Amino acid sequence: MLKIPELVAPAGSPLKLKMAVFYGADAVYLAGKRFGLRTAAENFTNTELCEACSFAHDNGVRVYVALNGFLHDKDMCDLDEYVRFLEKIKVDAVIVSDIGVLRAVRDNSALNIHLSTQNTCLNMESAKFWKDLGVKRIVLGREVSILEAKRIREMAVVEIEMFVHGSMCMSYSGNCTISNYTFGRDSNRGGCKHSCRFEYDIEWGGKKRRSDFFMSSKDLMAAEYLEDLAKAGIDAVKIEGRMKTPYYLGTVCKTYSELLCEMREHGYLSLEKISSATKELRKISHRDYCTGNLLEKASADSIFNEREMIKSSFEIVAIVFEVKIGEYMLAQVKNGIKKEDELELLLFKGKPKKVFAGDMKNVLDEPLESARPGILVKLPYVHGAGKWNLLRRSVSCLQEING
Amino acid sequence: MNIVSHIENINELEKSCESGIGEVIVSTKGLGRFGNMDIPTIKELAVRCRKLPLRPVLEWDILMTETVFRESVEILKAIPLKDFKAVRVVDPGAVRYLMKYMPEVKIQLVLENGNNNLRAIEMWRDIVSNHIDRIVLPREIPFHQLKKNLLNLGVETELYVFGRLPITYSPRKLLDRMGVPTGQNNEKKALAGTNELPGEIFEVIENENGTFMFHSRDLCLLEHMDEISGIGVNWARIDPIPGMDKRKFCKGPFQENLTDRKFSKLKNELLDTDHASYIGDVIEVKNGSHIAIYVKNKSAFVKMNMKLRFLTPEGKIKIGPVCFLKNSSWNDVDLIESGSLAFMNHLSGISNKTAVFMMDA
Structure with missing residues (x-):
């Protein structure tokens, strides 16, 4: 029987943690204020x-804390105490890059240790x-192919985690x-500072090429290779993006989680399922997708x-904070609604289910023509709606965000 | 303090010797990031070094995926390592391979990137233990810290003091698609400049190992050689720089690691909510009507008549009582518990994302 990899999702904040957990992650990675x-x-x-x-454990989700x-030496003070604190609150593993941090974890706890991709x-x-x-587990560098990962998994007999979605460094991570x-x-x-995303003028041998983003990488998307990853024995697949929006996170988690569920149920992924998943992933913000070094x-x-x-092609417009069954959904507006x-x-x-904004009201039950970001709106109840559901809207424009 | 330097050409050997260099780093294709010597040349170089007071060290500093690793090992096996003082390695896989399969080979452990604390350096020292020839110290540690760290290290050390500063190493071939021609040593070379960093021009080199970018300023710590020697660094690495008279120099983080100063500005510490009295955040403000608080903290609540402290994102503090309290159905309630929305009377000066605390905790 095919062993299904664990889905590890980023949780950059308590709200994003909820998104990751409710939209289907098996584990989350997050960080404290330091380290x-x-x-x-x-x-x-x-x-x-x-x-x-x-919260995560109550929902059957594991927690990995990124250290x-x-x-530097001055950053290390309080690390020992912090490691003991993490063990006390029962985190499932810590993710480390620095061998000095690894030693601190080993010396102060029996916590599971995952090696960060930053360690290359x-x-x-x-x-x-x-x-x-x-x-216990190695998050391989993004330069490793699925075939190579399979060999590493078999020969080193250690848990292997690989990135399947999100931004990529052009450089070897950590280098x-x-x-x-x-x-x-x-x-x-x-x-x-993401200098790799800057626009550069390149000169060589008297020639000049203006405005090139030669160091900027496309984003990784491996939805269609999940089955190959599972067959290669990969233990966990990871989504990049502790800095990404709740909408991004919810959509990616849901999409990959549903693919993994499909594999768990049927032992394979249908082309139809893959196609619908990749369509869904194109609805969120991305820089064009590629398969990185996986193949x-x-x-x-x-x-x-x-x-x-x-x-x-879609943008988040609101997050549901309360649901009154049969009556309304109370949501906080993130992007203005008309x-x-x-x-x-x-x-x-x-x-996803359709919701019409026509009956939108404020908390005082006054009808609204439009709602600006930051206010609460009541929208008609939709069957199956839950707290922390996301509301989105189709957009047909590209928004320039950087200059 | 002894001097070690990288050489690109076998004919530089005698000159290096005359310059007082005690050790040369040699690099071959398939092992070194900028390796350009073939194996017969490497072998000849090692033989010629026997007649000189100069020890050769072989560089094995590329980062290797599994496929590349296996190819590298074959190249390594073809080199008579007994003729080399040591092998310089970066990849932990290479460290393990040498310790396990070539235990007689001494290791110069390059910890230049990402081993910036004493615990890390000591851990590496203990792991490589009797295989170790030298530790190449991190470049990111300021001098005052380096001084402390070297006190009881008990192993030979080296510091990079002069040469070009590689600042990124990509496995991808980034110049390939632009039609930059391949030149000497099978390398493509270009210069890159960006409006984000006016006046700075970065050299970019692409070869079979990927693409490298160098800092627009080269490292020069020559005026600090006495201090560096004084804290017990045994070897100083001084590399040749082509066209040196036109170059700009820097000291890197030698005197101060700027990150330490800049990081404090990256975050809004005013929004520190790690306090038992923290209730939650304001998520809606309707002037003259109400404010909505999402009660976030697991053990927190909002109760009628309780006094609340508000900390705005700008760091201003406001204090006010709960004069009315309603739920989202706009019914009057006495208490709102964690996980719910509390609607209370409006207070001026409060905006979204204001953190709310209990007054008397």
């Missing part, structure tokens, strides 16, 4: 981490090296210090030679 790589994400206070663990910065583990010998040091030297912001401590070495096709744009808008409610499972 992680995404310092610009909202992240979790210690109290929130405690609550996150209880994946490459730390790319081969079997490297996997054995980390396994010998007590690492880029452009931000460090040009902006004084350490990319390996969460300060990456073969990423070629020139993997370069996203365009200015950063939100390319999505009376004539036709919305879709993204249920946790199954197809």
Whole structure:
């Protein structure tokens, strides 16, 4: 019987944690206020981490805490205490890059250790090296193909996790210090300026090529290769994006989760299911998709030679905060809604449902012609609606976000 | 302090020796990031070094996927490693391979990237243990910290003091699609500039191992050689820089790691809610009517007549009592518990994302 990989989703904030859990993740990765790589994400206070663990565990979801910065000595103070705290609140594993952090985890707890992709583990010998040091699972570098991962899994006998969706570094992860030297912001401590997404003028031999985004990578999408990953024995598949929006997260989690469910039920993925999944994934913001190095070495096709744009055919308009069965859904507006808008409610499972904004009211039950971001609106109840469901709307434009 | 330097050409050997260099780093295709010597040349170089007071060190610093790793090992096996003082490695897979299958080979462990704390350096030292020849120290550690870390390390060390600064290493061939011609050593070379960093020009080199970008300024710590030697660094790496007279120099993070200063500005610490009295956040404000609070904290509640403290995203503090309390159906209630929305009287100066706390906790 085909072993189905665990779906590991990012949770950059308590709200995103709810999205990941309700939209089908098997595990979430998140970080506290320190020691992680995404310092610009909202992240979790210690109290929130405690609550996150209880909440996730109550819903059958595992919690992996990222301690994946490459730390300097002064960042290390309180790490031992923090590790003991994480063990006490029963996180399921910690994700580390830095061997000094790994030692701190080993010395202060019996926590499971996952090796972050930032460590660029790319081969079997490297996997054995980390396994010998007590690492239970390795998040392989995105440069590794499915075939290579299979061999590493078989020969090193260690759990393997691979990225299947989201943004990719052009550089070997953890090996880029452009931000460090040009902006004084350490990319390996969460300060990456995304210099690889900048527009460059390139000169060689008297020739000049203006406006090239030669270091910008397309995004990864491996929905159609989930079956290959499962057959290769990959233990977990990961979604990138602790900084991404709740809408992005909800959609990606739901799509991959439903594909994995389909595989669990039928032992394979139908073409129809894959096609519908990839259509759904194109509705969210992305930079054009590619398969990275999963099948073969990423070629020139993997370069996203365009200015950063939100390319999505749908946008989030609201998040449901309360549901009064048979009466209304109370939602917080994220993008303005007009009376004539036709919305879709993204249920946790199954197809989206239509919602008409025509009957939209405020909390005082006053009818609204339009609703601006940041206010609460009552929308007609839709069967199956739940708290934290997302409401979205079709858009036909591209919004430029970067200059 | 001894000097180690990279050489690209066998004919540079004697000159290196005359310059007082005690050790040369040599690189071959399939092992070194910029390796351009073939195996016969490498073998000849090692033989010629025997007659000179100069020790050769073989560089095996590419990052390797499984397929590349196996190819690299075959190249390594074709080189008489006994003629080399040590092999310089970056990839932990290479470290393990040498320790397990070539235990007689000494390792120069390159910890230049991402091993910026003492625990990390000590852990590596302990793992490689008696196989270790030297630790190549991280580039990101400021001098004052380096000084502390070297006190009891008990192993030979090296620091990069002069040369070009590679700042990114991509496995992808980024210049290929532009039609940049292949030149000497099978490399494509270009210069890249961006409006985001006016006046800075970055050299980009693509070869069979991928694409590398170099900092627009080269590293020069020559004026600090005495200090570096004084804290016990045994070897200084000084690499040749082509066209040196036209180059700009920097000291990297040697004097201060700027990140430490800049990070404090990246986050709004005013919104620290890690407090037992934290209730939740304001998610709607209707002037003259109400504010809506999402009661987030698991053990929190909002009760009629209780006094609340509001911390706005700008850091302003407001205090106010709950004069009316309603649920989303707009019914009066005495208490709203965690996970629900509480609607209370409007207070001026409060905006969305304001954090709400109990007053008397």
